[in-house]
Amino acid sequence: xxxxxxxxxxxxxxxxxxxxxxxxxxxxxxxxxxxxxxxxxxxxxxxxxxxxxxxxxxxxxxxxxxxxxxxxxxxxxxxxxxxxxxxxxxxxxxxxxxxxxxxxxxxxxxxxxxxxxxxxxxxxxxxxxxxxxxxxxxxxxxxxxxxxxxxxxxxxxxxxxxxxxxxxxxxxxxxxxxxxxxxxxxxxxxxxxx
Numbered sequence: 001x002x003x004x005x006x007x008x009x010x011x012x013x014x015x016x017x018x019x020x021x022x023x024x025x026x027x028x029x030x031x032x033x034x035x036x037x038x039x040x041x042x043x044x045x046x047x048x049x050x051x052x053x054x055x056x057x058x059x060x061x062x063x064x065x066x067x068x069x070x071x072x073x074x075x076x077x078x079x080x081x082x083x084x085x086x087x088x089x090x091x092x093x094x095x096x097x098x099x100x101x102x103x104x105x106x107x108x109x110x111x112x113x114x115x116x117x118x119x120x121x122x123x124x125x126x127x128x129x130x131x132x133x134x135x136x137x138x139x140x141x142x143x144x145x146x147x148x149x150x151x152x153x154x155x156x157x158x159x160x161x162x163x164x165x166x167x168x169x170x171x172x173x174x175x176x177x178x179x180x181x182x183x184x185x186x187x188x189x190x191x192x193x194x
Contacts, residue, residue, distance in 0.1 A: 044108070045163060051104035052159045055117060058098040063124045063148060065090045066131035073138050074145075084134050091128060109162065116158040120151030149173045 067074065069091075071081035082090075098121075105117050127148055130138035138144070153171045160170070 048108045049163055051101070051108045052113070052163070055098075055101040055105045056155075058094060058101045059121055059124050059152075061094040062091060062098060062128055065094060066124070066128045067145065069131040069134060070127070070138055070141060073141055087131060091132065109159075113155070113158040113162045116151070116155040120148065120155045123148040123151040146173065 065082065065087055067077075068079055068082040069084060069087035071077040071079060102117075102121070105114060109117060123144070127141075127144050130141060130144060150173050153173050156170050159165075160167075
């Protein structure tokens with residue numbers, strides 16, 4: 001057998017080794033990239049969760065201090081009113097924490113969550129404004145509190161969606177349930193036309 005024939009007989013084996021090596025390299029590279037992306041996703045989800053939690057704490061602190069300052073104007077308030085000077089000092093400290101957490105929210109939050117966070121923040125700032133205006137009596141305080149509670153629910157819903165948290169609703173705002181004796185809107189419209 002000639003040398004050329006001997007080499008030609010070995011070509012299929014060499015091609016097989018080459019294809020196997022290239023296939024292994026490609027599979028390893030693709031697997032490493034996928035593992036790196038998963039790691040990055042988990043890392044950013046953890047940081048996003050931390051940003052959401054820190055922001056929530058800061059806004060809830062402002063809400064709690066402001067509503068406690070307004071305790072004399074809230075029928076059924078569970079805690080005694082907070083002294084105005086002490087409350088203002090605590091609001092100033094909480095506002096610094098809020099400002100720092102807001103930057104993380106802007107950096108890491110998705111568009112829908114940042115929008116919901118902004119609406120909640122604005123609603124709580126309205127309550128804070130009423131507390132800072134004391135001793136002037138607040139105007140429309142129940143509506144301000146309802147709007148802040150609704151903002152919180154909307155933020156939680158958006159944040160849970162952003163993080164892929166499953167489960168049922170976590171709304172805190174009590175929405176009136178339709179009365180079982182009240183006819184549906186369509187039935188009322190038909191009855192009115194008859």
